[in-house]
Amino acid sequence: MNHLYFEYNDVDRRFFEERLEPWLPEYIFDAHRHVQLPEHLDDAEAPFARGAFPDGIAGPESVEMARLGYEIMFPGRNVEMLAFGSPQSNCDCVANNAYVSDEFAGTGSVGLALVRPDWEPQVLLRELRRPAIIGVKPYERLIPGFEGGDASIFDLMPHFQLEILDELGAWLTLHLPRKERLADRENVLEIAELRARYPRVVLVIAHLGRTYAGRYAREGFPALAEDPGILFDNSAVLNPAVQALSLDRFGPERIMWASDHPIFYMRGRRRWEGDRYINLTSGDYAWNTDRQPPQVEATYALSLYEQMAACIDTIFALGYGEAEIEAVFRTNARTKIAEVLARKEAW
């Protein structure tokens, strides 16, 4: 059966067999991905869009399609996920949250609620009390009237909402704002403030703090290394040097593998130049201007495979082994989720 957003080919098959199949555990857990139905987006309202990556790679992906994608990409593996809606500015967050909850209740997967910073406490509480919802995924695009530019963490995740998350011991996957990402001093100070004031929140910094290029990791990681309570997902990070720095600075016990699908159904590789990453892809996207000769593009595998191989290769290159792969690809997330689910009984 085919998937709407990618076609699996022989290059993928070979890549999987050579680079992933020998080491990928039987049970894996994707700690950050998006699920949504088309009707969760309001077509009458144009979403905030940048016209750059990842525009055009994929539209909304249902839970059913997500599971089909895993089946095609990871034969013989059992994949569960921590998923949430896609935080477009025109998203009906409540409907998307209800969908995630309905799909995951009674399964091995769990969800986060999209949350708007202007939601009253009782709205946030109602969303958190939905079955299988363990926390929130705020996002700068959900700030009313957001037009780009630098926002504070507390603009997208206000203190009165953090107080509720802290009281419940809920999960927060945080996509860092600001152009300088983890290299931004304000972001680092705000993360420290968040940890000090809301220590019961399970804080997961998405995309290793958006450190897709090396300097953000070099400058940002040391400040977060000393606090073992700060966790990370490594979704969208294809850079092996950044993966290595994260494993070395934080330790494999603080990192969770994640896909950020559906945007990584893209096919190709990344190159890094200074603070930029360049997506080398064969996809017919409006922003795809770095084209390579057809014989080169024909060798591109799924970008998600490149990300996973970067993670696995780095684990071995640093002298770690299968235990750390198991931790990163499954048990770190599972353990933390079990803790939150136990608390959720009292929510």
Ligand SMILES: [Zn+2]
């Ligand atoms: Zn994401």
